[in-house]
Amino acid sequence: MIRPITLISLILLGFGAGVLSTNLFSTGHETSKLMTDEEKKPLYWVAPMDSNYRRDSPGKSPMGMxxxxxxxxxxxxxxxxxxxxxxxxxxxxxxxxxxxxxSLHDAIKTVGYVQYDEDSLLHIHPRVEGWIETLYVKAAGDPVQANTPLYTLYSPELVNAQEEFLIAINRNNQALINASKARLQALQLSPSFIEKLAVERKVKQSITFYTPQSGVIDGLQVREGFYVKPGTTLMSIGQLDTVWVEAEVFERDAAKIHLEQPVTMTLDYLPGRSWEGKVNYIYPTVEAKTRTLRVRLKFANPDLALKPNMFAAVQIHTSSTQQHLIVPKEAVIRTGSQDRVVLAKGDGRFKSVEVQLGLWGKTHVEILNGLVEGDEIVTSAQFLIDSESSKTSDFKRMEGSANALWIAGEIRQLDTENRVATIKHDAVPDWGWPEMTMDFNLDEGVDINQLAVGQSLHFEATKQQDGSLRVTGIHVMGMVEKTYPSAKVGGVINSIDIANRTLNISRDAIEKWDRPAATMDFLVADDIDMNTLSPNMPIQFRFEIRDDFVVVEITPQQSHSSH
Known part of the structure; x- marks a missing residue:
């Protein structure tokens, strides 16, 4: 930390001697030394949660505080x-x-590899066995146009199929004609070839097959003279009008990725150019070794500048529609053990306050606690001010009771019609609140559709002029797993009420709760088959104390003895 004399020397060097006096900074600690020894007397006492509740002497509020x-x-x-x-x-x-x-805006930077758009990647297979006599493409990467010759195949099966078709025509048997024609079509012979065969009635020993679509050859697996059969992949034809880019993002950024997000891509060997695309698919698993999530991006490639296997740098632009309390990154002072900002309190007064940080964006960071909307903070020269303020600061946002604070809690009940949430919240030292459950009115700006019973959240509680409280901001953290007190004990079933899913059980004593043996009714959880139970059956069972006593596990026993 910069000592006072060092700080003053630095400023004097920067702005010239005589600009500042030795009273550059006045602190509350120094001011307190000038106070008289006479202790100040309070004017009155108020309730922490109701400023209208005033008394002339110390005491308790209606809520016991x-x-x-x-x-x-x-x-x-x-x-x-x-x-x-x-x-x-x-x-x-x-x-x-x-x-x-x-809203927070960010860009996830990563790398990827250009690939064919597999939605338009076509694999070429023969439907019959035979030999490649002529191959019209010579290497992978050769461009081809639709309906141009691809390869010529000699196949005895194709010869037989043509002969059957001609026999059917000669016999003038329409059923046989239709069947043999359908077979030729199934063997990938074109309608024009079949029509010409019917007119000329001459069997061709070798048949030429044509390119089904324009594109480029990929994965050429055959050469002239190869023997092929239906299981053979001859080649693939890919199109480059659109391309895919396979990218990987770190696990910590996985939650920020969504379909249709905009993406920008650049390539080092094509400087000055960029391509705009979108997230096309998010793979369902994380790579076990690298702990990264694979993401598929899609880009238009009208001039065919993007080639498969090119290395690319991509930025996935993320943005949140939810409103967050944010400050510029440069305003935050990070010490390793504490995050803080310098609060401008007006009239030349400043104070360092501790803040709790949330999500990080490209230029801003979310504030979960320590500031409220409308606070004014320092974004430049804050390190000089912080070096003095932090010597005596308690790092609380305000020295009195703040009008608004962020509090952690759990939603217990939700009245959507009246916009009221019952929240069990943590202790709030700034307001002198203990941990408790209470009702909060929801501000019109709070999206009630985001809330559900059982959610854990940070919420901004704001004191209104009439003394009431209102939730003015929310940050949902997740769902809280519900747990109930439970005990496992032996007993005997006295009676069974299947319609109401109730058992009357004489249970043993429960030592951990110091409860004696008793006979009482228990509800039975829905996943237990009550048809397997019978009166006078000894059992071992576990029950939970919810609104009622609910049996959640039950096991028949051979015999039972009270403990």
Missing amino acids: DLVPVYEEDDSLSVGTIKISPEVINNLGVRTIKVAKA
């Missing part, structure tokens, strides 16, 4: 607050910005 003293306003600086003259603020180049809510 200690009343908070309220003192007369004075001009002294609070702990950790420093004051700087306007001239010094100008010379330091202090800039500030209002904390606001906005």
Whole structure:
């Protein structure tokens, strides 16, 4: 940390001697030394959660919390607050910005490889056995046009199929004509070839097959003279009007990837150019060795500049439609053990406060706790100010009771009609709240459709002018797995009510709860088959205490003895 005399020397060197006095920074710690020994007396006491509840002496609020003293306003600086003259603020180049809510934008940078668009990749197989007599393409990568010769095949099976067709024509048997014609079509002979055969009535020993689509040859597996059969892949024909790019992203970024997200791609050997595409497919598994998620991207390639197996740099542009409380990255001071910002409190007063960071974007970072919307923070020269403020700062956002705080909690009930959420929340030291469950009204800006019973979340609770509380922001964390107190014990079934799924059981004592043996009714969980149970049956069972006592496991026993 920069000591006071060192900081003053640095500023004097930067802006000239005489600009600043030795009273550059005034701190709350120094001001407290000037106070008289006479202790200030509170004007009155108020309830932490209801400023309208006032008393002339200490006591308890209606909710059982200690009343908070309220003192007369004075001009002294609070702990950790420093004051700087306007001239010094100008010379330091202090800039500030209002904390606001906005969506986060980011770009995931990674690499990928260009591939054929497999939706249009066509594999060529023969339907019969035979020999390649003529091959019209010579190498992989050769361009081909649709309906041009691809290869010539001699196959005894094709010869026989032609002869059967001509025999059917000579006999003028329409059923045989139709059957033999269908066979020729199934063997991939074109309609024009079949029509010509019917007119000329001359069997061809070798038949030429044509390219079904335009493109380029990929994976050429045969040469002239090869013997082939239906299981042989002769070649593939790929199209390059559109291409796929296989990319990988780290596991931590997997949740940010969605279909149809925009993507930008560049190639080192084609400088100055970029291609715009989108996320076409997200693979369902993470690679075990690299812990990366494969993502397939799709790009238009009208000038065929993109070739299969090219190496590319890609940026997947992510954005969240949800509004977050965000600040510029450069405003955050990261120390390794603490994240903080410098809060501008007006009239030249500044204070370092601790913040809890959330999602990181390209230029901004989400604030989960420590700031509220509308706060003003320092974005330049904050390190100089922080070096002085942090000496005495308690790093709390405000020295009094903040009007709005971010709190962690769990939704227990949700009244969508009246926009009320019952939330079990953590303790709130700034407001003197213990951990408890209470009702909160939801602000109109909060999307109630995002909420569900059982969710864990961070929520912004804001005190209204009438003393009520309102949830003005939410950050859903996930669902909380529900657990219930349970015990495993032996017993005997006395009676069974299948219609109401109820058992009357004489159970043994429960030692861990210090409960004696008792006879009582238990509900039975839906996944237990009650038809396997009978009266007077000894059992070992486990039950949970929910709204009722619910049997969740049950095992018949040979005999039973009370403990």
